[in-house]
Amino acid sequence: MADLNWDERPTDLRDPVMVAAFGGWNDAASAASNAIAFIGERFGARRIAAIDPEGFFDFQATRPLVDLTSEGGAGSLVWPEVELLTARPPDGPHDLVLVAGTEPSMRWRTFCALLLDAARELGVRRIITVGALLADVVHTHPIRLTGMASDPALIEDWGFRAPSYAGPTGIVGVLHHAATQAGFESISMWAPVSHYAAGLTNAKGSLALVRALEGLTGITVDAAELEEAASTFEVQVGRAVEAEPRLRALVEQLEDAAGRVEEDHPGPLPTGDELAAELERFLREHGEGGAS
Template sequence: MLAAHLRRTAPGGEDRHSRPTVMVLAFEGWNDAGGAASTAVRTVAQAFGAELVEKLTDEEYYDFQFSRPKIGRTPAGREIIWPSTSILRASPASGEFDLLFVHGVEPSFRWRAYTAELLTKAAEHQVAAVVLVGALLADVPHTRPIPASFSSEDAEIQELLDIDEPTYEGPVGIVGVLAHTAFQAGIPSLSLWAAVPHYVGQAPSPKAQLALMRKLEELLGVPLDPEQAEEISEDAAAWERGVDDLAEEDAEIADYVKRLEEATDTTNLPEASGDAIAEEFERYLRRRKPPEN
């Protein structure tokens, strides 16, 4: 369905012989809670055999005291690995799309120039749509399915995929800037976000990673590698058991997780209402200890 829409709206229309190209992007940094988004995109790219096309290496994009270079051993010997953005291409035989995967470190400077450079690369590769992948910290329990959902500013994409327009207002990362700028440039754009439990927001977060990968699988119509998916599922189960063990050692955390579970379950019930959710939130506020000075 999405492929047919993109073929129809892309330059050349229905008679285009090539498959539409979709660019999938994720960045380490503020929009990558638990490292879930960047890990998900890198893992999917690797599974599809994506090959490096080029890199964005302009050092004026980065503050090296914040995004520090790393030293590592390569086949050629030890070398400095500088922060950069990689662009990789894959053509899954069973899918309806060619895929460009973009991952790197969120830039520190010159966001407008960085965004313009990436969208120029998208035009050079005749990208028909972009998918921005992110993960944020949220009040969700680790014991329930990780919420992951799409949104889009494009009215046609909203109707086609039955998704909502984004409603968030406030500070944004490079993911939000790229999504909005692509839409303004006339490139259909979607945002995919997973909610990571804030009390275990450090990397890795395999349960959120798997939720994002499943959503990409659903959108792109390309099945994940079964062995790889099974391995990540096992990691997610082990991660959940580990958090369970930590919660059992702290009565306050255990009680907090229980309240999150009750709120989540209430919200997911058909009879859930705004009043019920507000009531649960008020109970949570009453039970909270006042912050220490």
Template sequence: MNSFEGDTADTGAGPERERFLQPVAGGQRVTVMLAAFEGWNDAGEAASDSLRYLNKLWGGKKVASIDADEYYDFQFTRPTVRRNAAGERKIKWPSTRIYKASAPNSNVDVIFVQGTEPSYKWRAYTAELLVHAEALNVDYVVLVGALLADVPHSRPIPVSTSSDDAPLRERMNLEASQYEGPVGIVGVLSEVALLAGLPTVSLWAAVPHYVAQAPSPKAQLALLHRIEELLQVPLDTHELAEEADAWERGVDELATEDPEIAAYVRQLEEAKDTADLPEATGESIAREFERYLKRRGQDRP
């Protein structure tokens, strides 16, 4: 994937947005489905890795899965063999796994959908996912993707937020996607969820195309920060932030060894810095300060 399916959508600047999750009566819980798929929609595996990080952080428990035989070409997405703790060989089949977790100190439950983009029957596949969403009382859907883009590794990773839900766009001051062209399973699921009446947004992180290999911790971190804002739940990302810093230093070192790459990175940096100058408002600073205060309050005894 090398172009936004929501390339004109919000990237964090602009008018203040209302919250994604609407207030509910005291004691009621809200359920959000977070979905990411390995493959075409997952540059640097940033999208799938970000949900794996969050699922592990919150101790998600597997509640369902989708049978792989119906949807995968095993010559393209091959099963793998691994050894368990006892040294026994075990085949691991491609699949879509569904986990449930509760965000700490909040009324938000999260359904994680993690798997590989299917090979066949996308309409049946997304319909089956929506059956699980209904059974798990999902109220909102957040689809997470990553794409390759002409962005410098040394600047904040852009995350685009888009939605085809007109009332949601108006409430959150988002723009409609202007993208036309091939789509992955993320785009198909977005339409299906919207037709089912579920408020849906899509997040896309832009991964520097010259360091496309996995992992991409800086893009993961950018996606998690956006998810943190949508769910209004503080996340402990200190470990991942350290990995992102180490990743950036490693790319810096590689760039210094290749004059052409170094010159190209400087060109991207200059273009990015010039484009960002008019956007130097206080909103992003205020948003970061609010995140800091929430984490600080969470750390207090």
């Protein structure tokens, strides 16, 4: 069986741009994968191919899902996979090739080569990878994206922060590097999201990524539904912060530190995991939804 299985090979795409996001380590609070899913839904994205999971996933780490509630009890089995979909915005200069799925467990170089080969076959010249990371940011503040590109001129007018990270990377970083090395125009952008609200889908981060993708691809997205979800996210987290003293103290310190280079904290802060657990408990107890 081939690693990449095509449903169809479209030949009429308009100067397509590939946009990729992966669930897992690269996708804090599901902000990146949610942004891609939202765009796909808005433009009626159609699946054209999928990567066979057998050679790329450790099924003990990323398990298939079974549904035993159907009549007869036989159930259905859904394997983890990465899909390629096409979206055709009616008024934009580019069609989109969306790559969505879970971060693979192994053979990343082969995995990236498959995607880049597919990109070439579809006529893609620009590849945009999208991610989200947990950060010491306040949930009510505007989200300022981090961005980098194979050619800095591609993003110089967008006000992205330059990355200052050195350490382990995920498939988003590997794919961006591989695309750059292969001669594609390559852009990678990341949304920093509040670490204390990691258990909720961060629609505010998704909205920031969608708006940036509009500028980088020339499309226009009706994001009213996502804007409402972002507002709801702020309200939910705000209620939890007001009700939980440790959360409130953390947010006050982050607010105070936001405009300062150095901060002399009066004592140790609770960990992000502790605070996220408190926030999730509050939301469960008050019937406002839980983890994504």
